[in-house]
Amino acid sequence: MAFESLASKLQETFKKLKGRGKLTEKDVKEAMREVKLALLEADVNFKVVKDFVNKVSERAVGSEVLESLTPGQHVIKIVKDELTDLMGSTQSKIVFAPKPPTVLMLVGLQGAGKTTTCGKLAAVLRKQGKKPLLVAGDIYRAAAIKQLQVVGNQLDIPVFTMGDKKSPVDIAKAAIQYAGLNGNDLIIIDTAGRLHINEELMEELVNIKQAVRPTEILLVVDAMTGQDAVNVAENFNQKLGIDGVILTKFDGDTRGGAALSVRAVTGKPIKFVGMGEKLSDLEPFYPDRIASRILGMGDILSLIDKAQEAFDQKKALELEKKIRAQQFTFDDFLNQLEQMKNMGPLDQVLGMIPGMNQKMLKNVEIDDKQLAHVEAIIKSMTKKERENPSIINSSRKKRIANGSGTKIQDVNNLLKQFEQMQKLMKQFGDPKKLKKGKMRFPFFG
Known part of the structure; x- marks a missing residue:
């Protein structure tokens, strides 16, 4: 389950604080040491951990907290506020073009789940009244085009393909013309990935970007790779420029290092998280709700959202x-x-x-x-x-x-x-x- 190990350690740490009537600076210092170790074990970026602990410590040793009637709860509130801020404060939504079509370009390494995420994202945005078109722009990976067609067929969403003989740039440009003729106001382009970042990959993605001027470029990364996911995000952002991140396999990320580091390192928000293998398992990322879950405060709003959707x-x-x-x-x-x-x-x-x-x-x-x-x-x-x-x-x-x-x-x-x-x-x-x-x-x- 997402954040399982981190949540368990942080909740145990703050349970000790809550049981004390008064807090000293020494109490706060000991608690922050445990928080620091928990975050590092969760594979959170070292600089992010250092800055986070410094911010919390600075606020937690103020007279407002130490002289409070419930100092332990006050410290937990500070940690929740800082965790929320670390992950982006508020939900970051997809930006739609003022004049259709909105073009979303999904990029990332092989194995992150990019092709399936294209379909999941199209399904989410269709519920918002959009008419999506999926574009098969990965001409290198065997069966990538077929995979996208299967996903599109399952969701009843059209897939634009020109096979694997045309260049990805030509395919993307032709897809925009096709969308204009067929009333599709949302285009989601599936691009090729590699096992690692290289010049050839980046050059191709830059060429597509220049040819179609996407409304947003979204990076798809595997949450379970932790710090590696953050490094990938930093590299893609420096070389291509991204507008947001989608974390896949988030339900299996027991540590949470990627979710807690990506925005702080890249400055780009996490927009969605993949919560399972089903094509409906893509959820908006709410920093405040995630912070509440980590600290054992629950997430009633997401529970209500799920219930309203399911029932x-x-x-x-x-x-x-x-x-x-x-x-x-x-x-x-x-x-x-x-x-x-x-x-x-x-x-x-x-x-x-x-x-x-x-x-x-x-x-x-x-x-x-x-x-x-x-x-x-x-x-x-x-x-x-x-x-x-x-x-x-x-x-x-x-x-x-x-x-x-x-x-x-x-x-x-x-x-x-x-x-x-x-x-x-x-x-x-x-x-x-x-x-x-x-x-x-x-x-x-």
């Missing part, structure tokens, strides 16, 4: 009516499970809840397979069984267990939990019990 408003209203009418069935339960899965892996969702720190999450068994088993059991039931589970006798249980690849005990457990849930739904659907405070929660006795 169907119409289905939610239908469910409310069913609850009020006490008609909650296994079909409704299955529908809720499917929408919950759309929010992403459970550990990511739980990590956004305030107070749910990394240590607590380690003690929680987050098994997405268990949800899959529940889903399989429900799908192995007949329509009548889903609507009226009371008819499920021992022979039916055996059939359901065989059909779902589970045990009869698993089926029994699910039926028992569902019965408890139905009782709870009946209490929700009874206004008299709600008014009189008679509602009891069967899960908690």
Whole structure:
């Protein structure tokens, strides 16, 4: 999970501060030493760490903090403010051209996930009312053009290609003419990468830049490469000039060095982060929300965003009516499970809840397979069984267990939990019990 090791160490450090009534300069100095070590272990750039710790220390030993009634919390607030500032203060959005089309040029080394990110970005911006066109400008890597076409086909987004015989510059120029004729107001160009930065690569990218004058050049880097990602970003910025960064594999970056160093070293903002392999797994980068997550304060705003995106408003209203009418069935339960899965892996969702720190999450068994088993059991039931589970006798249980690849005990457990849930739904659907405070929660006795 993103920032797992760093978050765990910082939260442990600040837990000690919070437990003290008064702080001395020595207390702050010891805490900052632990913060410094945690950041260096997270592969954060050394100069960035040094500047960060100096800024926090300077603010944390002021009389305003040391004489505060809650000095530990005051120091944590300072760290949160400085972390947010380090990563860019506010969300940095894509800049759209005042006169269409907006041309985005994605650059980066091989293996960073550039081609897939082109599709993910197009899908995100289509939701904002844009009509994207993907451009296959990588003519060197085997199957790069085919890969982009597959991505475009999955998303139902057109892909412009001229094969691998024309130059990338000619392809980019022709794509802009094509977009003008077909009403595409957003062009995303996939460019070639190399295993390392070299003159040939940079010369080609500069030529494309000069030919099409992109609205923004976005660098795609692998977050899990830590300090190497920062070095790549610095090099691309110096030689090409970039407008922003997209960090891929952010969900697997347990250290967080790239996210905490990129903006400080290059001066360029992180605009998006890749949170998984699905084509919907690209999220805007919010520095303040990330800082909150690192310090165990949760991220309610992102949780709400995910829920609003995953849950169907119409289905939610239908469910409310069913609850009020006490008609909650296994079909409704299955529908809720499917929408919950759309929010992403459970550990990511739980990590956004305030107070749910990394240590607590380690003690929680987050098994997405268990949800899959529940889903399989429900799908192995007949329509009548889903609507009226009371008819499920021992022979039916055996059939359901065989059909779902589970045990009869698993089926029994699910039926028992569902019965408890139905009782709870009946209490929700009874206004008299709600008014009189008679509602009891069967899960908690």
